[in-house]
Structures are given as C-alpha cells and as structure tokens.
Amino acid sequence: MPKTSHSPASVPGPPTGASPRRGRRRSLRDWTSTEPGAWSIVLFPSLAAWAATGPTWTSTWLVALWAVCYCVQFTASRWCKSRFRRRYLTPMLTYALILAAAGVPFLVLHPAILWWAPIYAVLCGVSLLASWMRRERSLWSNLAAVLASSAMAVVVAPFGSRCPAPSATDRLTWPVAPALFPGVGVEIAVSFALALFGSVLFVKTMIRERGRRGYLHASWTYHAVLVAVGFLCDVLYGVLALALFARAVALPLVARRRPVPVKAVGITESVMSLLMLVLIPLGA
Structure with missing residues (x-):
C-alpha cells in the first residue's frame, strides 16, 4: 500500500466494527475455496x-x-x-x-x-x-x-x-x-476426463477466451466428436454428450447478442456436473 504524508490520526478510519468483520471474512476465505x-x-x-x-x-x-x-x-x-x-x-x-x-x-x-x-x-x-x-x-x-x-x-x-x-x-x-484397476473405475475415470475437459473448453469460450474463434471451433469440434463416441459406447453416454454439446453451442451463440452473466455459466455447469454424476455411473 503506498505511503502518504498524513499522520495516522488525520486519516479517517472505517466505521466501528467494519474492520473486524472484514478481517473475519478474509480469514474465512483463507480457509475455504473461492471456486x-x-x-x-x-x-x-x-x-x-x-x-x-x-x-x-x-x-x-x-x-x-x-x-x-x-x-x-x-x-x-x-x-x-x-x-x-x-x-x-x-x-x-x-x-x-x-x-x-x-x-x-x-x-x-x-x-x-x-x-x-x-x-x-x-x-x-x-x-x-x-x-x-x-x-x-x-x-x-x-x-x-x-x-x-x-x-x-x-x-x-x-x-x-x-x-x-x-x-x-x-x-x-x-x-x-x-x-487396482477394475474396469468400472477406468470407465468412469475416462468418461469424466472427457466430459470435464469439454467443460474446460466451454467455460473458456464464455469467459477468458470469449470471442476467440479458435477456442469456439475447438470446443464445438470436441463436443461433436464426444457425441459420436458417446453413442457408440452407450446411449446414456450419448445423451450426456448431447446435452454437453447443446450448451457448448447455444450459450456462445446467445452471448453474441446479449451478455451472459458469469453466474449463469456457473449454474449451467453445475447442472451439467450433476448430469455427469447421475449418467456416468449408470452407463458404467
């Protein structure tokens, strides 16, 4: 924090009780995930x-x-x-x-x-x-x-x-x-890895890499391949991949016309994550 020439007494302090609350909130954030x-x-x-x-x-x-x-x-x-x-x-x-x-x-x-x-x-x-x-x-x-x-x-x-x-x-x-390597565990692991990496690409197209055609095309191509592979393996995997593909295409298109809040992206991914949690074990 930059130094000033003011004496401590001349600098107005925060309202009574505000600093301890901020301190407690900061302390709590140090112990919990912010994501x-x-x-x-x-x-x-x-x-x-x-x-x-x-x-x-x-x-x-x-x-x-x-x-x-x-x-x-x-x-x-x-x-x-x-x-x-x-x-x-x-x-x-x-x-x-x-x-x-x-x-x-x-x-x-x-x-x-x-x-x-x-x-x-x-x-x-x-x-x-x-x-x-x-x-x-x-x-x-x-x-x-x-x-x-x-x-x-x-x-x-x-x-x-x-x-x-x-x-x-x-x-x-x-x-x-x-x-140590039961087939069901391997199948669940591979399924989640493929689905979650698709989520990584999608979120980047909506936030940090928004507007970059390269990321958008990579996300769409990846999800399209995921749909094909999903239906080849199991109908439940195909349904999950299709849902992931739909949100990966729809939300970036909506974002071209109107702002999509980060909160909406987070809620969408929470729903997709729950869908993974339900469908992947059933498919395995």
Missing part, C-alpha cells in the same frame, strides 16, 4: 465410483481423504502464488496435518495405493507450478486438475463392495496387482 464449482470437479468422479462400486467404510474414508487433499492443494496453491506469504501458511499446514493424521493409517492398511503416488506427485507439481507462475487458469493447468480428479475414480473403485479389494500384501506394480 464453489471446483468442488464438483474434484469430488464427482470419486463419488461416482464410490456409488457405482458399492459404498464401504474404506471407500468412504478414501473419498473423505481426497476432499482433505483438495483443501491442502488450494491452500498450497495460494501460498505459492503469494510467494509464500505467512497468511496462507497456517491453513495449508493445518489441512496437511489433518491429512497426515487421517491418511497414514489408511496407507498402513492399504499400502498398494502408493502405486498412485508418483502420478499424483507429478500432477500436484504441475498445479503448484501453475500457481507460482500465476497461470492456474491455463489450459495445461486445467488439464492436470481434470486428470487428477478423474483418476480418483480408479483409485476409489477397488475399495467398493462390488470389486475385489487389493490386499495389504499386493506389490506396487500393475502386473502383480490388477485389482
């Missing part, structure tokens, strides 16, 4: 696998751990983006300690899940690098988030009641532990 729609991207693939494979205490535990992982991620991203300001350190360390306390017992009981550690280390590194560069809205950063969230369907699926769970003695290599 409500991100929660659906983060949790819906794992919740879809949790429901499709039969909920168990173990799979529920794992989904809860993934939610805490997201809390660690978004606070760590803010810390990196701010160039390590102390303000964001306490939330990050608190969430990390909660994750360690709840996660280490899970790893002791299910060590085979460590197969995923290198993959998620890379994806987390990409996310933090994007935050450091202040490119967290870039296409490559969004792709890393989509892959991390979608892959959780494969991570969660083996612990469902309808899948043979990997035993504690399983090795950490795929040929020895095929139970």
